[in-house]
Amino acid sequence: MIIFGTKGYLYQLAILTLVCGRCGNPSAHTLRKRVNKFTLFFVPLFPFSTKYLTQCTFCGAEQQVSKEQADQMQRQAVSGGPGSSGAQPYGQSPQHPYQRP
Numbered sequence: 001m002i003i004f005g006t007k008g009y010l011y012q013l014a015i016l017t018l019v020c021g022r023c024g025n026p027s028a029h030t031l032r033k034r035v036n037k038f039t040l041f042f043v044p045l046f047p048f049s050t051k052y053l054t055q056c057t058f059c060g061a062e063q064q065v066s067k068e069q070a071d072q073m074q075r076q077a078v079s080g081g082p083g084s085s086g087a088q089p090y091g092q093s094p095q096h097p098y099q100r101p
């Protein structure tokens with residue numbers, strides 16, 4: 001008998017201050033990487049699905065972003081650029097780059 005299945009892993013890459021596309025509040029958003037791996041006898045062998053997501057900490061809304069967008073957001077967080085977790089002057093919160101108009 002062969003036992004196989006999948007296992008999911010969730011990695012937090014960065015925390016960014018963005019305006020939420022759902023609730024409209026300027027709040028912290030977590031940038032996460034979700035990886036699903038194929039397992040054989042409970043040993044993870046190889047990833048078959050990788051997704052990047054942002055999640056609003058105010059309302060909990062999740063939005064999927066591409067790998068390129070996630071890399072760009074992560075670079076902004078590390079460099080302290082717009083949208084990073086640093087303090088923003090009141091009324092000057094950066095817009096979520098993937099917000100619906």
